[in-house]
Amino acid sequence: MWRYFEMLPVKDVKNIVTLGEGMTPLRRLSHLASYLNLSSLIMKDESVNPTGSFKARGISAAVSKAKEFGIDRCIIPTAGSAGGAMAAYCAKAGIQCIVVMPEHTPDVFKMQCRHYGAELILVKGLINECAKKVEELKKQKDHFDMSTMKEPYRVEGKKTIGYEIAEQLDWQLPDVIICPVGGGTGLVGIWKAFKEMIELGWIKEFLPRMIAVQAANCAPLLASYKDSLNWKQNFSPQPSLAYGLAVPYPFGIDLMRKVIDESNGEVIAITENEISDGVKEIEQEEKMAISPEGATTWKAVSHLLVKNLISPNDKIVLLNTGSDHKSLEDLDGT
Ligand SMILES: Cc1ncc(COP(=O)(O)O)c(C=O)c1O
Known part of the structure; x- marks a missing residue:
């Protein structure tokens, strides 16, 4: 792309x-x-x-721009696929990554995040509950929020x-x-x-x-x-x-x-x-x-x-x- x-x-x-x-x-x-x-x-x-x-495209652009800004820690709520992409692109960029995912998501989505070295946090409920967790964690951990549409x-x-x-x-x-x-x-x-x-x-x-x-x-x-x-x-x-x-x-x-x-x-x-x-x-x-x-x-x-x-x-x-x-x-x- x-x-x-x-x-x-x-x-x-x-x-x-x-x-x-x-x-x-x-x-x-x-x-x-x-x-x-x-x-x-x-x-x-x-x-x-x-x-x-297709999450690869958005995440490639966002992680590239994060790298350009000198950001070294990111967090993302995900329904599944964006988390795996985020883990992979952050691994490539040398950026720390936290993925917050619904616990009912199939294991393969979770494994993908862990294989690329992301920290995976599981939450009860759908992605909106993950987004609430991200709001809480990003302040504590000082991670950049990669939520859909909250970054451009x-x-x-x-x-x-x-x-x-x-x-x-x-x-x-x-x-x-x-x-x-x-x-x-x-x-x-x-x-x-x-x-x-x-x-x-x-x-x-x-x-x-x-x-x-x-x-x-x-x-x-x-x-x-x-x-x-x-x-x-x-x-x-x-x-x-x-x-x-x-x-x-x-x-x-x-x-x-x-x-x-x-x-x-x-x-x-x-x-x-x-x-x-x-x-x-x-x-x-x-x-x-x-x-x-x-x-x-x-x-x-x-x-x-x-x-x-x-x-x-x-x-x-x-x-x-x-x-x-x-x-x-x-x-x-x-
Ligand atoms: C495979 C797949 N298709 C479609 C979507 C929806 O994408 P968007 O958030 O861009 O509407 C997602 C979002 O997680 C997805 O994983």
């Missing part, structure tokens, strides 16, 4: 902390497309990133997905991009890239509709559209097979809403059964093993067609945000 260095916040190339993230492939999903009579269905496959998810550089790394989609499609953006969202850095970052590319004159003013997909078990964005003032009152978030989407009170919810509103987009919620069906369908039809988070985007397509929110002739890009590896045990029993 550092091919876009000039558009990234790091000033000196010697501060770049990279493990080879980015320039992930676009894969044509021709079997799934014909199943729903779609003319163009493509997946941007982030599973091949170091540490197995993770979005900068994530925006390179938008640059790549444009470059890989020969600067002709698709009609629709379907993106799984938790904290929202992917969605917000991609949109930021498109805005920048218009200013640069690299693409025309036409922009894709941005569809945000959440787990029905934890869909704060959807709840906030239904009742923007009181949605928190009756909101009872639950864990999801798509761990990365179980973010009950995203700090950047207004930024996500802005992207959806500006792009004439939509929010779709996907049930747990649909998530496991989605993973299996993609495996069977396309011979691809992807993350539960990524599989939500495929299931969202049918919802969007039924509601007439997309047309079969639209050029559709799905974002698979991670590899299947960390969820294999969970999915085996479904």
